[in-house]
Amino acid sequence: MPNFPASPELSPPRRIAVFRALQLGDMLCSVPALRALRRAWPDAHVTLIGLPWATRFVERFPSLIDELVVFPGARGFPEQEESDAGLPRFFAAMRDRRFDLAIQMHGSGGPANDIVRQFGAAAYAGFRQPHEARDDGFIAWPEDLPEPHRYLALMRALGIDAKDDALWFPLTPHDRCEYAALETRHGIEPERLIVLHPGAQLPSRRWPAARFAQVADALSANGWQIAITGTSNEAAITAAVLGEMAAPALHLTGSTTLGGLAALVARARLVVCNDTGISHVAAAMRTPSTVIASGSDTRRWAPLDRARHRVLADYPPCRPCAFRDCPYGHTCALNVSVDRVVEAALDQLAHRARAHPAGENVLHARSPHRAKEPGHAT
Template identity: 25%
Template sequence: MKRILFITSTRIGDAVINSGVLDYLVRQWPDAKFTVACGPLAQPVLENTPGLERLIIVRKKSFGLHWLGLWRRVVFQHWDLIVDLRGSAIAYLLAANTRKVLRSTKVKMHKVREAAGVLRLDPPPEPRLYLPEEARQRALQWIPPGRDWLAVCPSASLPFKMWPATHFAELVKTLVSPGGAMAGAGVVIVGGPGDEPHAEPILAALPDNGVVDLTGKLYLSDVAAIVERARLFIGNDSGVMHISAAMGTPTLGLFGPSDEMLYGPYGEQCATVRGPRGLEATKSEFPDWRQHPSSLLDDLRVEAVIGAAERLLERTEKPD
């Protein structure tokens, strides 16, 4: 029986981006036993992988000691294949028939394509997540069938990636109000613990529309099941945005100082929008952008996002 060690990211978004390679391996060797090593944040999006024998949570430690801890847990197994998308040296310290280790390249390409390059897969397999059926059943209870749903995530891991929450409120109200592109649709808000303040302007803008606010209330696989049912997802550059794209939901990503050519939501059902300032001008104007304490998407107008959402709705299909 083939045993495969798959090493992926700590961050949610990067782990989702890498999930297409893992899905390819699952489909290529459906009888294989997989050991997946990832960070704790990524656990919920990988723990239902078919053929999963072990899920090893790698918690970062000083001086790279987390790699030593991982090595100790996998060194006594002979691996048929090791795929390391973290680009570490650990694969060369283990017994294996084949090792595939991601190496950085100066060629600018989407991170999905870069990950696929470790196995020379072209076209690259699209990210895919596996969910337990119970998560989908819970999603039906939170956002029942019978109407379209607009899912939004107005938060992100860092403040400079966040479009102002008041803009989100204006956007959502326009889209679901009479005459809007999603008139009459239900609205569901998702996000992690601590993101609740970003939902408040949307709730205030639609006090009588029965907005379902699930911010900070769900396990990540439940979030994936929620966005899977949406007609449209709109969110900042975040792990939830990548989850939405991986679930096949029409996904509109809002970008500022991060590069959509590398990190945009991936797939035919996806689109991105940014303000007129542009990527390079944003980084030039804000040289401290990685530590900037507030939004760097202030030049992105609500009208531009509405237009991008309308175009995405026109060319995509409603999910089953």
Template identity: 30%
Template sequence: MKLLFRSLLLLIIRFLGAPGALLARRRPRPGVRPRILLLRPDHLGDLVLTTPVLSALRTALPEAHLTMMVGPWSSEIVERHPALDELLTFPFPGFQRAPQGALAPYRQLWQAARQLRQGGYDLAINLRPDFWWGAALIYLAGIPQRIGYALQPGAPFLTEALSFPHAEHATRSNLRLASAAIQALGAPALPTPYSAASYPLYFRPTSDEHKWVEDYLQQIGITPEGIVVVIHAGTGGAVKLWRTDGWATLADQLARGELSLPAASLIFTGSPKELPLLEEIAQQMQTSSPIILTTLTVGQLAALLGRAQLVLGVDNGPLHLAVSQDTPSMRMYGPTDDHIFGPWGDTLRHVVLNATQKCADCPSIPCGRLDFTSNELATHPCVRLITEQRVAHAVKSLVQLASR
């Protein structure tokens, strides 16, 4: 059914042509403030990795009106970005982490297109490379210039489809799209190289959020000089999780001051759904129990990560948020390619430990697959095979490098 509806959409664009009668009614006008729309349907981590694009567009096109359309699950990341003029939220199909009917994505497509037609946008950027639904959306919304990557089946809906650079960091790929958009509007391309130093991540906690963290730590007996280590062990895909006994061993070592860092206060963060995981880790520890926080806002979490001396975890959004706060981090990767989704920051302050043993039926590592069923997890232990010794050595090395 999904394939049938995609095929129908492709027939529509072939019938109308590109740009076609639907799009011919409007073109960007010289001297008029250009209106740019950015689409990014993803969750927290991917949105953090997208923030340099907003800053780059604002610097290159200070007069532009920038609108971003994101899922409600990640709007907190960009709603306070100073480069953004307007934020739209939409429950993009396929990203809701909840079942949907077969026809729901197509009903939502027409609904969103009607909404966007009122915006008078001159140019749109489909920031997620494989998001065909987004490419179809900006076409049906009648936006005259539509930029994205040349991946099927979305490429025919674009006016400028860039060749997709495989194994390139996601932030760098997004900056390429931004540069193409800037040039399409008559401005010079973004300066290269696209590096984390030139195009850093952006998220700023408010003064109230910083104060909340200070007050909370004082209430639980952690002084301003106290060493704080945050562990965010959870993630969206179970195959990316490490072992709870491994986390418990590592937490005990940090609490005893054994890894080149003075004895630390441990704070476990996560979502309410991850509370059982965090409690299991805490129960296996031999030292004093850690603090467990599962109801923080994104801003409070960022402020806490910024206060910490070290943040540890797996492949998840909060670890990218830690990079935006310039707090040293160590994370473990298995099925995900860290060349694409690894930390966008100083390599001396952020370390990735990759699994080295591929799983039984995976052709390679990283395999790129995250949708394993619970029955399949036992035969896909790549992250779980990372040893406590490797993790402890990585943490010690990170602490020494970051202190220089």
């Protein structure tokens, strides 16, 4: 065990490094642990070792993280270019910081532990795989726990009281202003809004665009307003959905920042998506979701609240999937039918307070208040 149990009798760590060089959904799953860490040691300077995009995460969570140091990448870490070229300079810079505690929150151990041990910290904590030697501060990887609970278990191993597993995504005044402008421009009606987000970073995690389109048409036919969202990099995916749809929809691809998207999700009646980052945003905003989980380990990544969030999945022998592109015909995705998704979504909507569908395929039920007239898609 590190020499820093969360006890008032001992000096707390002053400089803490947290290694987690992962994407949005992964980072949101670590928020409960980071919150417990900050509550235990409020005066510590916490440095996140992460990916370049995580600048936005640190800006979003200044109460949890003090700064970002960009991890330069390494062989075996596919989130970036897999090269060890930047490691010598990076390790020297980390040793110069003289961390009191370095926490490996990147994964199950192995190469991630090798990286963290080069930081030259006074103490370490993290996870170890079965073949790794037992070491103070490193606990066995809790294979059966959901992702947020794994890192809470690590906090408890540090002597920290860590029970609160709620995800959290704070909205700023700018986020709310962005949403207000979006509502005015596109005629968003939050009392009947469904956010449909068909993208995912890995093709193996994506349900077919044509099926998302059929779901959107069915929900629109039941009087719900459909908004298609995605990043600008997902424009081809969202365009494919819109191209397959017969019903009208709001086309919001590339129209929001991350905070603006979260504010939109917070106002929506339902999110329909793949098992990806926006699923965790919906969980953080307490907005119900229908999640089509293709390939992923649902035991690890599914939202914790199974009443608010419906996870639809098929389990062929090849699951959980380790491939970027499925080599087996993508049966885990294709075996989740459109009817199954529509049924789950409508059931969730039936239990929502203040949810008010309109007539069949109505894009704007209110009087138009936008700069241009409603069209097939906007």
